[in-house]
Amino acid sequence: MKEYLQDTNLGLENLNDLYNDTMQAVRLGYWQLDIVNNKLFWSPVVYEIHEVDPSEEVDVEKAIKFYHRDFQDLISEALNKAINDGEPWDLELKIVTKTGVPLWVRAIGKAEFENGKAVRLRGLFQDIDWLKTREQELLESQSALKEAEDMAGLGSWKWHVESDNHFWSEGRFKVLGYDADEVAPSFEAAMELVHVEDRPWVEEKVRTAIVNKESYEITYRIITPKGELKVLVDKGDFVESLTYKASYYFGIVRDITKDHLREQKLQESLKSLERSNRELKDFAYVASHDLQEPLRGITSYLQLLEMGYANLFDDEAKMYMDSIINASTRMKKLINDLLTISRLDTANRQAEQVDLNEVLSIVKANLEMSISESGAEISYAELPVVTGDESRMVRLFQNLIGNAIKFRRVGVVPKVEIEWEQVGQKVGFKVSDNGIGIKPDYFDRIFTIFQRLHTREEYEGTGVGLAICKKIVESHGSRIKVESEVGKGSSFIFELDKGM
Numbered sequence: 195m196k197e198y199l200q201d202t203n204l205g206l207e208n209l210n211d212l213y214n215d216t217m218q219a220v221r222l223g224y225w226q227l228d229i230v231n232n233k234l235f236w237s238p239v240v241y242e243i244h245e246v247d248p249s250e251e252v253d254v255e256k257a258i259k260f261y262h263r264d265f266q267d268l269i270s271e272a273l274n275k276a277i278n279d280g281e282p283w284d285l286e287l288k289i290v291t292k293t294g295v296p297l298w299v300r301a302i303g304k305a306e307f308e309n310g311k312a313v314r315l316r317g318l319f320q321d322i323d324w325l326k327t328r329e330q331e332l333l334e335s336q337s338a339l340k341e342a343e344d345m346a347g348l349g350s351w352k353w354h355v356e357s358d359n360h361f362w363s364e365g366r367f368k369v370l371g372y373d374a375d376e377v378a379p380s381f382e383a384a385m386e387l388v389h390v391e392d393r394p395w396v397e398e399k400v401r402t403a404i405v406n407k408e409s410y411e412i413t414y415r416i417i418t419p420k421g422e423l424k425v426l427v428d429k430g431d432f433v434e435s436l437t438y439k440a441s442y443y444f445g446i447v448r449d450i451t452k453d454h455l456r457e458q459k460l461q462e463s464l465k466s467l468e469r470s471n472r473e474l475k476d477f478a479y480v481a482s483h484d485l486q487e488p489l490r491g492i493t494s495y496l497q498l499l500e501m502g503y504a505n506l507f508d509d510e511a512k513m514y515m516d517s518i519i520n521a522s523t524r525m526k527k528l529i530n531d532l533l534t535i536s537r538l539d540t541a542n543r544q545a546e547q548v549d550l551n552e553v554l555s556i557v558k559a560n561l562e563m564s565i566s567e568s569g570a571e572i573s574y575a576e577l578p579v580v581t582g583d584e585s586r587m588v589r590l591f592q593n594l595i596g597n598a599i600k601f602r603r604v605g606v607v608p609k610v611e612i613e614w615e616q617v618g619q620k621v622g623f624k625v626s627d628n629g630i631g632i633k634p635d636y637f638d639r640i641f642t643i644f645q646r647l648h649t650r651e652e653y654e655g656t657g658v659g660l661a662i663c664k665k666i667v668e669s670h671g672s673r674i675k676v677e678s679e680v681g682k683g684s685s686f687i688f689e690l691d692k693g694m
Contacts (some may be wrong), residue, residue, distance in 0.1 A: 207401035221321035225303075227254060228314050229277065236319075243299065245322045247292040262288040269301065276305040277312045286322065348448035353381070353430075355404055355443065369426065369449045373420025380532070389415035389423075400430070407432045407441070415452070417596065425454040493522045548584045550577035550591075554612075557592045563600070570599045574612035578621050581691040582670050590666045593659040594686055598627035603681070620672070620689040631680040640676065 221240030234254055241248045242258055251501075254273075261269050264586055265287040272283040282304035289297050308669030349366025360379035367374045370387055377383045381400075388396050392414040403410040411429040417425060430445035507515060552575065557566065565572070572595060580587070595610050602608040606628065613624045632640060641664040667674040669687045678684035 223319050226316040240319045245293050260289045297323045351445050353443045387416040424451045548582050549579050553587045556588050564599050568599050570608040572610045586666045593663050594625045601629045621692050622689050624687050626685040628683040632678040
């Protein structure tokens, strides 16, 4: 018998230890208030939650003061209703511990009566701060998700295919034009809105993806319950959860109607612009080409006059004749430059491997007279091979070097230096001279067709050379810019595609 009682006591002690350990683990304590004697009892966990030493005596008034001031009236009212009306309570409240730490707690209590009078209160007290924090984080995440969905015009969804259980976020209801309580989420409810022309292939695409457990992304039209036409992008990903031994589809649907309409308008504008550019280029080419014929006639008759009747002209008439011939020559050069510009836009660029060393040999041969007369020095290291159109490369470098020679300083031998370096998949070039330089105000203007910074008497030309350079560089997918200082020279900087 004695051994039996010892075993029983040991079992009860173990059970009590297990109980206390459990209460400690879940931060759950109990309390009791003797109303008659005004004695308050707290279990060890309750003391621990309040961060109060168990040896410290606590009464009801002191216990209520631990509650945050926003909750003191609420707990006092709960106590009074329990004592007077027998009404139990189960509340989530906030306390401030003895060390000043705010905590969310769950307070549960009820009254016990004898002879119709409340004699004691007892209940449970639990630290739920971690739970409230998680709950608040979840609410904030849900709020952030809703805000993000509203801003991005999208919604999310989940579909457990086997159980046919669907979840739609508030954003998806909104994208589809439904109120959240208007329809139960389902595949059928979504398909019902799909445009009749799109519905067959959309449903087939989704069904096929499900059978093969594949992800999918589709763009289709819907008609909302209010009759609005929308364009949506719907993306679904197959997810297999090893933890829960279940699979489902998770997806995002986005309203791209505005983007779609903008894209349509952009494409229409591009087509219109291409048509206008084509017509303008054709006009420039035809006009320039047709102007050549009457100009040739004018030049021919002037030459006949000069040859057959020169002896009849006085000095003034000869001066007029020379002026007309010079003007005709300038007109011919201007028309040729205009033809060059129009051909750069209309002719297809032949991408080939171009050795710039050979290009510079051609350029120097073409400029042989100017180089010889000016004594120009052109320096460069071994040049690279680039991808481009050889004839355009010749014109590009010829125009830049020719300008450097033309716009030289009086009494100074023109020097042109060509530098280059690898820039990723490009080759960067810098063509520098020691000429008259350019004011910063004119940096953009010099690349505009027919823009001249000097009079024809100072420097010959039509003002088209750098405009041609700009067209050539842009046709090779790059941009050209200038760095210059008046009286010291200029540098033209651009990139070309690296050769293979």
